[in-house]
Amino acid sequence: MNTASVPDEEPRWLDDEEQRIWRSYVHATTLLEDHLDRQLQRDAGMPHIYYGLLVGLAESPDRRLRMTELAMKAKITRSRLSHAIARLERNGWVRREDCPDDKRGQFAVLTDPGLEMLKGAAPGHVRAVRNALFDRLTPEQQKSLGEIMRIVAEGLQPDEAGADLPWLR
């Protein structure tokens, strides 16, 4: 069956244009992640991904989500989430709660201070995202970017629920 790949035969290398595209992608994403990490570390004392976790909770009913759901939403491993929530808990932005239905389960809950911090940090973050991304692109480019990224994300993540990523290992 050889589902893995075809480890043999000369691969189809990237041509010059593809190389340029790929490098631009790597550079842009590296620089932007870095930029946002710094912006949020400075203004909110946490990296971008942690901020995303708080946002994820803020949007959810009762400002809470099961650990695994949050991990899926943020596209990170459960292990990484576990550490992250532990840290956010130390900061008082998040609280853990047992799940009544499933004794194994845990909820991550956004606290009031957590929500406040989010409100405080959000404006600066949006500004940063606009400055670095939206303000530099035409409406067509924005639309195109959205489609492209949607395609790539879906390709790496077999449709939402049915994800056969075990949840990310």
Add this chain to the structure above:
Amino acid sequence: MNTASVPDEEPRWLDDEEQRIWRSYVHATTLLEDHLDRQLQRDAGMPHIYYGLLVGLAESPDRRLRMTELAMKAKITRSRLSHAIARLERNGWVRREDCPDDKRGQFAVLTDPGLEMLKGAAPGHVRAVRNALFDRLTPEQQKSLGEIMRIVAEGLQPDEAGADLPWLR
């Protein structure tokens, strides 16, 4: 003078469509980085960025580059590079050499074993990039992606040389 920004006044929030675009971006980039890191960790025993460093050296005259140049090329801090090269040196893929002209300077040099390892890992990596990205996009989308990423990268990195990033802190 308040050069920083305008920390005041209600910010222009992202509308629904912008939100979708931004989230797709974050998800896709997170998943792809993760995917490539795993692929390369499995096939080459190193994360994606380390692989990029070896490629950077392989392309350079004499397979060598000054630390700072390599850091710029890879868009990472000197500190991070220092650690990375130390690790690659332990693996025997890279060797450090003093710079004759400037006694402070160091060259990172790709070794023969390093080049071999690169040759061995490259096919799988290209395949992964194609599978996840190029094969899923139309030629127009690829072109658009290239333009968009070029714009974003340039925006975050005041033209190449004249970068006023001190080199990234």
Add this chain to the structure above:
DNA sequence: GTAAGAAGGTTTAAATTTGAAGCACTTAGT
């Protein structure tokens, strides 16, 4: 019922990243 296995999360140890500090050398300016 119950044992085997899956699911939900956490923990451990090692690897990597970060930001600040610290050296050693260079360069500019006097």
Add this chain to the structure above:
DNA sequence: ACTAAGTGCTTCAAATTTAAACCTTCTTAC
């Protein structure tokens, strides 16, 4: 020359990430 400032790079300690191992608590299939 001579010193203050700047460069180039490394190191330190703390924070984060990773993968694997490990509990518990469900679920399933006898």
